[in-house]
Amino acid sequence: MKVFIRIVIFSILISMAYWGFSNYGIPQVIPELPPVEEQISGSMTMDQYIALGGKIFNGKGTCTLCHNPVGGRAPLLVESGKDGAPIGARAADRLKDPQYKGKAKTAEEYIHESMVDPSAFVVTGFGKPGTNDTVSPMPNINKGSIGLNEAEIGAVISYLQKSAGVQVTVKLPTGPAPVAAAAPAEPQSAKTAEEAFGKHGCTTCHKIPGIEEAGDVGPDLTGLSGRAGKTVKGLIPEQYVMQSILNPDAFTVKGFEPGTMPADLGEKMTAKELEMIVKYLLEKKG
Ligand code: HEC
Ligand code: HEC
Structure with missing residues (x-):
């Protein structure tokens, strides 16, 4: 069922990408409320x-x-x-x-x-x-x-x-x-793309232009804007980047292990975060 929902959301997003998603606004990928923050006092058991x-x-x-x-x-x-x-x-x-x-x-x-x-x-x-x-x-x-x-x-x-x-x-x-x-458990929806990269752990695996912290488990995303439209036939840059995030196993970048990038990011990020991330990755030339 979860997979089915993801596919539906994914198809909606893909078709919205055709229309230019800023015109329509993307529906919340995560409908549920953010987790309630843990209240921790000195008297914790x-x-x-x-x-x-x-x-x-x-x-x-x-x-x-x-x-x-x-x-x-x-x-x-x-x-x-x-x-x-x-x-x-x-x-x-x-x-x-x-x-x-x-x-x-x-x-x-x-x-x-x-x-x-x-x-x-x-x-x-x-x-x-x-x-x-x-x-x-x-x-x-x-x-x-x-x-x-x-x-x-x-x-x-x-x-x-x-x-x-x-x-x-x-x-x-x-x-x-x-x-x-230790109290603030999960921050609410990130306000900037930079914040969203940190919140979802992108920089623990990727180098992202303009961000100091950089991992090398996954491909360097510098220059992604140049190659995103040429990587998978039939996908425009926005679609390729969204697919890479929401359905990473649909295509595996050469030289990297399939299954390494988490497959459930789409369930963890808000639509706003996704939109900011895609926009940032396609605009920053590094
Ligand atoms: C970017 C990927 C990555 C993240 C994120 C990560 N780890 Fe690891 N971790 C590894 C890898 C790869 C190893 C094995 C290599 C090594 O020994 O450092 C490892 C090793 C370990 C080990 C030693 C395991 C052993 O068998 O001796 C522990 C303990 C550990 N991690 C805990 C954590 C905890 C707790 C977190 C979250 C707070 C975390 N790791 C986050 C990749 C990661
Ligand atoms: C645990 C490590 C890991 C995390 C966390 C991770 N990725 Fe990845 N990512 C990878 C690996 C490995 C690949 C290459 C294999 C593949 O294509 O699935 C990849 C591929 C990609 C690609 C395609 C790159 C290209 O050159 O075509 C994009 C875009 C991407 N990731 C973005 C993100 C974003 C945005 C986040 C955070 C929301 C993120 N990744 C989190 C490991 C990770």
Whole structure:
């Protein structure tokens, strides 16, 4: 059903693109209200803290952009499977790995280090291409547009430990200041294209002209305006860019892995955000 709705929305968008979407305005892609912001006080319980960690993991932390069972571009963290036990449980084994040269002494410290200094230890086979697994493609999640603070990082670790069924070793933060800072969960609709790129994690994978933070998991989007109309026969630039975002598997750019770009962006962004993003990418020459 979800897929069906997406296809319907996609066809509407595509036909609107023909008419020039600024004339008609795009209907909200996301009809539901934004999630209610978490109210966090100093009297939060451990269960609430863990739940907040899950929310950050699946939301503003952007972790599931890469750590998901579909793309295969990052090791699974909450599921057990080909990468072994969930990270909460396998973290302790990483410390015993002869390749491990990081500073962590405990499983909790290992997960923390993986988040703030991803290249301290790179899981075999997941390094940036050509670096022989010495450089991680994962962004430092306490920097840039993700910018999690210590209280939020702790919440994510507690969630990862809880979902692995091991003892939660993270301490509940005390004092209202750091916990209060963890409160704004998901920002509402972005006001500018730049904000929308950060909110949806585009810059963790792409270089985008005019934006400093740049990932290289996906193609450099500099010069996209020049090639967008020539990439897929029959699609005008707006249609190609929209298709790339709403239905990334319809066409895979040469040299990149299919299934890496999240397929559910259309369900997460508002129509306004989509419109701003498409416009920006086609106007900025870089
Ligand atoms: C742009 C893609 C990307 C994003 C976003 C990302 N990661 Fe990663 N992560 C990776 C890759 C690739 C690896 C494997 C390479 C390495 O060891 O750094 C990894 C490794 C890890 C590891 C170590 C796994 C192990 O088996 O030892 C942890 C823990 C982790 N990530 C947590 C997170 C959390 C939590 C978030 C969100 C706050 C996140 N990551 C966001 C790509 C990403
Ligand atoms: C987890 C990494 C990841 C994230 C997050 C991501 N992308 Fe991508 N993107 C890719 C990869 C990999 C490709 C190339 C493979 C393909 O075509 O599907 C790609 C392809 C594209 C293309 C086609 C590029 C070309 O040269 O033709 C566009 C446009 C694009 N992405 C825009 C976006 C936008 C806008 C966002 C945020 C709303 C975004 N991407 C988020 C990984 C990502």
